[in-house]
Amino acid sequence: MTTAWRGAWRRLAGSPWLFAGPAVAAAILFVWLPMASTLGLSFFDWSLLRQEATWRGLDHYRGTLANPDFHLALVNTGVYLAALLPLQVGIPLVLAFALVRVKAKATGRLYRTALFAPSVLSFPVAAVVWLWLFNPTVGFLNTLGGAVGLPPQRWLTDPDIAIWSVIIVAFWKSFGLNLLIFLAALANVPTDVTEAARIDGASPLRQAIDIELPLISPALFFAVVTTIIVVLDEIVGAVDVLTEGGPYRTSSNLLYFLYERGFRHFQFGEAAAVAVLIAAIVAGVTWAQFRFGERHVHYD
Amino acid sequence: MRFRHGSQIVLHIAFIVACLATLFPLVWMLRTAFAPPHDVFRATMSLWPENATLANFTAAFRLHPVGTWFVNSVVVAGAITFGKLAVSVPAAFAFAVMSFRGRDAVFALVVGTMTVPYVITLLPTYVAVASIGLYDTLTGVVVPAIGHCGFVVFFLRQAFKALPRELFEAARIDGAGPWRQMLTIALPNIWGAVAAMAVLSFLGAWNLYLWPHLILDSTEHKTLSIGLKLFATTGEQGGDWGPLMATALLAALPVVLLYLMAQRQLVSAFATSGIR
Amino acid sequence: MSRAVSRRHFTLAAAALAAPVVLPRESLGNDVKVDLVHLFSGAEHPIQKVIKAFNDKGTGVTVVSRQDGTTYETITQKAMASIAAGRGPAMMTTGWKLGDFARKTLGAQDFRQIFGPDRTQALLAKFRPQVRPLAAIGGVPIGLPWSMSTPVLYINQSLWTEAGLDPAATPKTVEELYPMVRQLQDKTGKQGLCYEVNEWLPQAFIQNAGGDVIDGDGRPVMDSAAAVKGIEAFVQPRRDNLWRVMTIPEMVAAYQAGAIGVMASSSARQSVVRQAAKFDLRLIQMPGLAGLPRRMNSGGNFLAVYSKVKEQQDGAYKFMEFVTSKEGFEIWLETGYLNVTTNDIPVRPGSEAAQAQMEGGLTSETIWPGARGLEALTVHIDWITKIVNGAVSVPDGLRSDRAAIDKLIAA
Numbered sequence: 001m002t003t004a005w006r007g008a009w010r011r012l013a014g015s016p017w018l019f020a021g022p023a024v025a026a027a028i029l030f031v032w033l034p035m036a037s038t039l040g041l042s043f044f045d046w047s048l049l050r051q052e053a054t055w056r057g058l059d060h061y062r063g064t065l066a067n068p069d070f071h072l073a074l075v076n077t078g079v080y081l082a083a084l085l086p087l088q089v090g091i092p093l094v095l096a097f098a099l100v101r102v103k104a105k106a107t108g109r110l111y112r113t114a115l116f117a118p119s120v121l122s123f124p125v126a127a128v129v130w131l132w133l134f135n136p137t138v139g140f141l142n143t144l145g146g147a148v149g150l151p152p153q154r155w156l157t158d159p160d161i162a163i164w165s166v167i168i169v170a171f172w173k174s175f176g177l178n179l180l181i182f183l184a185a186l187a188n189v190p191t192d193v194t195e196a197a198r199i200d201g202a203s204p205l206r207q208a209i210d211i212e213l214p215l216i217s218p219a220l221f222f223a224v225v226t227t228i229i230v231v232l233d234e235i236v237g238a239v240d241v242l243t244e245g246g247p248y249r250t251s252s253n254l255l256y257f258l259y260e261r262g263f264r265h266f267q268f269g270e271a272a273a274v275a276v277l278i279a280a281i282v283a284g285v286t287w288a289q290f291r292f293g294e295r296h297v298h299y300d
Numbered sequence: 301m302r303f304r305h306g307s308q309i310v311l312h313i314a315f316i317v318a319c320l321a322t323l324f325p326l327v328w329m330l331r332t333a334f335a336p337p338h339d340v341f342r343a344t345m346s347l348w349p350e351n352a353t354l355a356n357f358t359a360a361f362r363l364h365p366v367g368t369w370f371v372n373s374v375v376v377a378g379a380i381t382f383g384k385l386a387v388s389v390p391a392a393f394a395f396a397v398m399s400f401r402g403r404d405a406v407f408a409l410v411v412g413t414m415t416v417p418y419v420i421t422l423l424p425t426y427v428a429v430a431s432i433g434l435y436d437t438l439t440g441v442v443v444p445a446i447g448h449c450g451f452v453v454f455f456l457r458q459a460f461k462a463l464p465r466e467l468f469e470a471a472r473i474d475g476a477g478p479w480r481q482m483l484t485i486a487l488p489n490i491w492g493a494v495a496a497m498a499v500l501s502f503l504g505a506w507n508l509y510l511w512p513h514l515i516l517d518s519t520e521h522k523t524l525s526i527g528l529k530l531f532a533t534t535g536e537q538g539g540d541w542g543p544l545m546a547t548a549l550l551a552a553l554p555v556v557l558l559y560l561m562a563q564r565q566l567v568s569a570f571a572t573s574g575i576r
Numbered sequence: 577m578s579r580a581v582s583r584r585h586f587t588l589a590a591a592a593l594a595a596p597v598v599l600p601r602e603s604l605g606n607d608v609k610v611d612l613v614h615l616f617s618g619a620e621h622p623i624q625k626v627i628k629a630f631n632d633k634g635t636g637v638t639v640v641s642r643q644d645g646t647t648y649e650t651i652t653q654k655a656m657a658s659i660a661a662g663r664g665p666a667m668m669t670t671g672w673k674l675g676d677f678a679r680k681t682l683g684a685q686d687f688r689q690i691f692g693p694d695r696t697q698a699l700l701a702k703f704r705p706q707v708r709p710l711a712a713i714g715g716v717p718i719g720l721p722w723s724m725s726t727p728v729l730y731i732n733q734s735l736w737t738e739a740g741l742d743p744a745a746t747p748k749t750v751e752e753l754y755p756m757v758r759q760l761q762d763k764t765g766k767q768g769l770c771y772e773v774n775e776w777l778p779q780a781f782i783q784n785a786g787g788d789v790i791d792g793d794g795r796p797v798m799d800s801a802a803a804v805k806g807i808e809a810f811v812q813p814r815r816d817n818l819w820r821v822m823t824i825p826e827m828v829a830a831y832q833a834g835a836i837g838v839m840a841s842s843s844a845r846q847s848v849v850r851q852a853a854k855f856d857l858r859l860i861q862m863p864g865l866a867g868l869p870r871r872m873n874s875g876g877n878f879l880a881v882y883s884k885v886k887e888q889q890d891g892a893y894k895f896m897e898f899v900t901s902k903e904g905f906e907i908w909l910e911t912g913y914l915n916v917t918t919n920d921i922p923v924r925p926g927s928e929a930a931q932a933q934m935e936g937g938l939t940s941e942t943i944w945p946g947a948r949g950l951e952a953l954t955v956h957i958d959w960i961t962k963i964v965n966g967a968v969s970v971p972d973g974l975r976s977d978r979a980a981i982d983k984l985i986a987a
Contacts, residue, residue, distance in 0.1 A: 014478045016400040023391035023410050023453055030425065030447025031413040037424035048427070048660040049681065095318065102311055113563075114319040117326060120555045122507030124525045128532050128548045129329045132541055136822055137830040138340075140328055157822050159965050172325065180566075233417065237509035241529050247965060248958045255419055255510075262423055263514055264653050265951045266660070272423050279420040286415065362619060435661030517658050519642060533825070534617040534646050 035279075041272035048266050060273035070274070072249050073257035076163060080231045080253055083167050088227045089220065092175050096182035097208045112183065119176030123237030126173040131156075131242060134165060162243050163251040169238050174230050178223040185219035186212060221293050228285060232278070254278050329552075332545040333357075340542045357550075360531075360543035365520050369527040370550060372516075373506060376441055376523055380505035381498055383446035388453045389494070393482045395453070396460035397468060407457075413450035418511075426514055436517040445511065452497045459493035460486055496565040499558060506555055524551040607638040610883070610891040613665040614643055615651050622847060622910040629907060630898045637891035639667075646825070648674055648877065652950055656682060659882065666883035667892050669723065672875055672941040673775070675713040677949035684718040684880040690889045699893075702900040707916045710940055711878060719878025720896050722905075724914045725844035726874050726933050727780050729753075729863070733856035735837045739763035750809055751866040753838075757818050760837040767836045768818040770827045771810065773964050775957050776875050777840055779942055781806035783871040784864045789956075794945040796981040798956070799974040807963060807970045809865055814964060821964055843930035844876060846912030850926070859929045861936075874938040876913060945985055952984040 012018070042060055044053040064070050095115065102108040118126060133140045134155035142152040155165045189212055197207050213220075236255045239245055245252030245260065252260075258278060262271030327347055332340055333356055335349035360366050394400075395407045425444045434440030463486060471481045487494070506525075513526045522530065528551060531544055559566065616623045627639045644651040648671030658664050659682060670678045678684040687696040696717055700708050703721055711721040737743050739760040747753035754769075761768030771777055779789050782798060785806030789798045797803070813819040822830065824841075831839045832852040840862060841849075850857060864870040879899070881892045898904045902919040914934050915921050923931050944953045959977035962968050968976070 010477065016394045016398040016403070016478075019390035019394035019398065019478070019482075020403075020406060020410075022387045023449060024406050026387055026447040026449065027410045027413050030444045031416050031421055032409070034421035034424040034428075035416055038420050038422075041423060048430075049656070049683075098311055098314065102315070103308060104312075107312070111315045111319055113560075115322050116559075117556070118322060120503065120559045121552050122509065122525050122555075124509055124528050125548050125551045126325075128528050128544060129325050131532055132332060132545060133325060133328060135541075135829070136820075136826055137833055137835045138541075152820075154820065154822060157826070159967060172322070176322075233419070234507075234509075237507075237525070240509070240513070241532060246961070248961045248967070258419060258422075259510065263426075263657065264954075265948070266656060268423055268427070275420045275423060279417050282417045283415075430661035433662070436658065436663055514657075517644075517654060517661075517663070519644075530645075534643060 038272045038275050041269055042276050044269045046268040046272075048268060056269060060270045061277070064270065064273050064277060069249055069252075070257060073252050073254050076249075076251065077232065077253045079163060080167065080170075080235065081228065083164075084170060084231050085224065085227055087167075087171050088175050088178055088230075089223050091171075092179035092182055092223070093220070095179055096186055097212070099179075099183060100186050101204065112179070115179055116176035118173050119180075121173060123170075123173060123234055124241050126169055127238040127241035130165075130169045130172075134242075156243050157247055159247045159250040162247060166235070166238055166242055166251050169242065170230065170235050173238070174227075174234075177226065181219050181223050181226075182216060185216035189215050217296065221289070225286075225289060228289075232282060254281070326552075329545045329548055332542055333549045335542060337542060356542035356546040359540075360546045360550075363540065363543055364527060364531055364547070366524075366527070366547050366550065368520050369522050369524045369547075372438060372521065373523040373525070373551070374554075376438055376508070376512065377502050377505035379438070379442045380445045380508075381501040383442065384449045384452050384501050385494065385498060387446060388449045388456055388497070389487070390482065392453045392456035393460055393478075393486060396457045397463075397465075397481075397486070398478065411450045411454045413448060414454065418448060422511075422514070429515060435515060436521055438516075438521065440515045441508075441512045441523075445505065445508070452501065455497055456490070456493060459490040463489055492565060495562065499562045499565055502558065503555055607636055608887045608891040609638050609640055610666045610888050610895065611640040611642050612879075612895075613651055613655060613668040614641065615646050615648065615669065616911075617643060617646060618848065618851075620851070622907055625910070626899060626904055626907050629904065630895055633898070635894050635898075637894050639891075639895050649950065649954060652677070652682070655882070656950075659683070664882045666885075666888045667879055667881055667895070669877040670719060670880045671877050672710065673944055673953060674950060675718070675878070675943050676945050677947070678880055679713050679716060679718055680947050681950075682882065684713075684882060685884075685889070687717040687719075687881075690881060691893055695893060699896055699900065702917050702919070704916055704918060710874075713943070719880040720899070721878050721916060722899055722908065722913075723844065723876035723878070723911075724874050724916045724934070724938075725842045725876045725912065726872055726914070726930050726938055727777050727840055727862045728843045728929050728933065729860045730831065730839040730841060730845075730849060731858040731860060732831070732834060732837050732853075733858045735760060735764050735766055735834070735855070736858070739837075746860045747863050749866040750812075750863050753863050754813060754816070754818065757813065757838055758816070761818055764837065766834070767820055767830070768838065769813050770819055770822065770831065770836045770839045771813070772824050772827060772839075772841050773821060773957075773961055774824070775953060775960060776842070776873070776941065778807060778810055778960050779873050780862060781810040781865075783873060783939060784868060785809065786868060786871075789942040790945065794985070796978045796985065798981075799971070799978045804971050804974060806865070807960075807974065811964055811966075811970065814966070842875065842912075843914070843927065843933075844912045846926055847910055857926070859926055861929045861933045870936065872933055872936070872938055873941055874934070875941040946987070948984045948987055952981050955980050955984065 043055065043057060045056050046053050099108055099111060102111070121129075136142060136152055136154050136157070139155075141155065145152065153161060156162050193211060193215070194207060197211050202210065231253075233255060235253065236259065239251060239253060239256050240259075243251045245256045254274075255278065258271055258274045261267050261274055331348060334352040334354070336351050336353045336355060339349045339351070391410060395403065429435055429440040429444065434443075467485055467489075468481055471485050476484070508523075509525050512523050513529070516522050516526060519530065524547070528544075528547060531540070531547055612627065614623055618624075624641060627641050631638055642665065644654045651668065652670070652674055655665055655668055670684065687699070691699070699720065700711060700717065703711070707721050707724065711717050711719050713719075733743065740763060741756055741759060745756065747756060757768035760766070775789070782789055782803040783806070785802045787797070787800045787803030787806055789796070789803075791797045814821060827836070827839060827841075828845065828849065830836050832849060834853075834855055843859070846859065862872060864872075879896065881889055883889055883892065899908060900917055900919075902921065905915070905917050905919050906921050909915055909921060909924055909927070912927060912930070914927070914931055915923070944950065946952065956977055959973050959980070963970055963973035
């Protein structure tokens with residue numbers, strides 16, 4: 001090899017684009033391009049079997065916004081959020097504050113491991129475990145209820161109960177993650193600050209609210225963000241296994257609605273419009289969070 | 301001392317109750333997985349079956365290709381993890397220590413993918429995968445998933461940036477090219493961060509549901525997560541709870557082990573990812 | 577973070593990940609592989625026996641069994657995805673109700689084109705004359721009408737006699753049945769009755785009341801006065817607390833466990849129910865409505881060919897020849913499906929009620945018309961479920977049902 005060639009080779013091999021190129025290509029190919037295509041697709045009727053497209057303009061948006069099933073999915077998503085946000089942020093927060101006050105550190109770690117255990121499971125695995133507990137005739141919950149004289153419940157087929165059963169499973173499966181986040185944050189709170197407060201005679205409660213809470217507000221903020229992602233996205237694995245969104249869509253959510261329109265009935269154009277609407281909602285929520293975060297979250 | 305002895309006891313009692321309640325469904329899964337068939341349906345509340353047996357595991361393997369599902373899950377999660385790291389490590393290195401035109405713009409392009417909800421990419425990706433003949437293949441599941449590596453790049457870039465500049469200066473003087481600098485100098489110093497990302501990606505990929513559910517069709521191409529759904533909804537006999545719980549246990553085991561092995565990395569990954 | 581620890585753990589994890597085992601694919605020699613998508617669960621199910629008996633014959637064709645779900649809706653939805661991706665099933669047990677959809681949307685093959693008129697003729701000649709028209713959708717023969725079932729009552733005879741009911745009683749109408757169920761529930765403390773919640777059993781009620789779900793011209797008419805009367809009779813036991821609503825798998829499991837006195841379901845579920853039931857089981861004909869002529873419906877599936885490959889089509893033909901032979905059909909009847917062929921096979925014990933119901937005359941199952949027929953069907957099931965759960969009154973629910981279906985059929 002001549003020196004000129006070798007130089008060119010070295011320049012090429014050392015080019016930053018060789019390092020960053022694959023990631024950039026992947027991001028464009030698998031995220032940005034599909035995102036643009038979804039937007040385009042939402043203006044068409046697209047038949048998967050015949051690979052034909054017909055222009056529909058804004059029809060799919062009008063149709064979706066007028067669809068009572070979409071309204072139900074939207075309301076249900078609201079219910080999931082309204083129930084899971086306080087549960088999944090509040091309870092782990094209380095647990096974390098209590099756990100750092102446990103003096104026996106080894107026992108404390110044991111508690112942490114136990115409480116976090118369900119969080120490593122996937123949603124479908126968690127759902128299958130609960131499917132068995134919820135079984136109306138031979139499941140543990142109704143056996144236990146029967147032993148204390150309660151009538152058997154239809155945990156997954158009663159339209160008034162099904163969504164709450166999914167919420168229980170989602171809470172059980174994911175509260176541990178937030179607990180871990182809070183514990184990690186509390187571990188970073190400088191001891192001299194809490195020490196000073198204690199010497200000043202602040203009660204443990206005051207100490208937690210006035211001193212520790214503001215200091216871990218970034219973690220709180222992060223927990224809220226991940227909980228919203230869980231509700232909007234991952235929970236679909238539990239919904240599909242437990243209820244398939246039923247009975248008559250009372251436990252469905254936005255993503256499940258999209259799944260039904262797109263992949264059960266193959267109305268791809270319509271489903272694309274639903275995807276754009278979901279993305280718009282997510283963007284809206286994220287924007288609101290960050291506006292809120294700017295004002296109330298203290299980064300040091 | 302505001303927290304006296306008595307309050308410590310109350311604290312412990314509260315935690316023991318909370319832990320038992322949390323662990324109960326898992327205990328019940330274990331119990332059912334090891335219970336002989338006649339014991340599964342007994343209206344009982346005893347926590348352990350009298351004659352524990354492995355029969356449910358053999359039954360599960362007979363009813364469905366559970367072993368194949370397990371291997372598929374390992375392959376999918378392993379390949380996604382490897383792919384994400386292979387793509388992200390050099391990119392993160394370039395964004396952290398190299399300077400080139402358009403760097404900030406491209407960095408935004410890659411890390412910006414974090415803000416895109418993946419639902420909006422679902423339909424076209426599905427059409428693309430189907431039209432190039434990758435429907436019902438593990439490759440069809442793995443390749444598009446690698447694209448969502450924004451967070452890994454972001455996290456590793458932070459780790460590379462935290463390394464002292466002099467480290468690279470010395471290497472450059474010694475004549476080491478950028479690849480050698482990355483592999484022999486930078487990478488060994490951020491093993492912890494790489495391990496955290498590996499574990500996180502593996503857990504995420506092991507738990508993937510909707511995407512493989514859409515792409516994988518044949519029974520023998522399924523992963524455990526979606527095989528479980530098939531298992532749970534195709535048993536009409538009503539006698540399959542034991543084998544189903546045995547399969548659920550198999551699906552839970554690797555992630556539980558991984559968690560126990562890498563608890564520290566995970567905690568630190570969560571901690572740092574949230575609190576920047 | 578301790579580097580030593582993390583590195584060791586990382587290596588361990590990496591080693592575990594980097595072991596992608598390449599499984600040896602099952603070798604099937606040079607046989608033509610024909611996959612058959614169906615909805616029957618269990619390794620002991622008669623479909624597995626039929627397939628095995630055929631494969632053992634060594635005809636150069638291997639049929640591969642593929643269960644994709646437990647309802648016709650699910651397996652059809654999945655087939656649609658795989659057909660779109662160019663990997664559709666070669667054969668699929670297609671629900672009667674989805675016949676029109678199978679032809680228009682999924683592209684089920686016309687037997688006359690793929691087999692030729694003579695072979696088609698020979699195949700269909702094996703079926704009883706009154707069944708043959710069912711195989712043709714819009715005049716086109718697209719399926720082998722091998723699976724015909726009808727709704728029957730499954731009676732837990734142990735609970736029935738324990739309640740002091742006449743062991744041989746066969747209620748002819750639901751008006752006769754409901755008081756018996758009341759007595760059973762009061763005396764034994766078990767749930768008296770369970771109906772399956774889908775579109776099929778309600779169809780029997782609508783027809784027995786003199787109505788129709790879809791009329792002869794393909795228009796939805798499930799909100800007629802007669803249909804409302806039928807559905808009112810259907811949900812009455814739920815209002816009287818004789819029937820606690822559950823999904824079909826839940827119902828089957830509860831019934832097998834002996835927790836339900838009487839269950840109404842497809843006669844084809846017999847093999848599955850019998851397998852695990854540890855009590856005396858008696859099957860009787862589905863009751864009609866007092867003072868009205870019986871008009872029971874049939875249901876089930878036909879075996880349709882979706883493959884566009886000549887070798888697979890010929891392979892499917894060989895399998896169909898075997899299925900319709902006396903040897904093949906005898907195995908198939910273990911399911912509880914009816915003998916619709918001209919083969920002389922004695923009625924299996926337990927199948928008498930269903931066979932008698934068929935000989936009394938059955939209507940076909942509702943066929944959901946149009947390219948979006950599958951969606952129309954799921955919408956209809958949704959409304960029936962709402963009505964059954966009392967979320968909406970019967971007339972209101974059926975009216976909204978019809979309005980929604982009208983729109984989908986027009987689309």
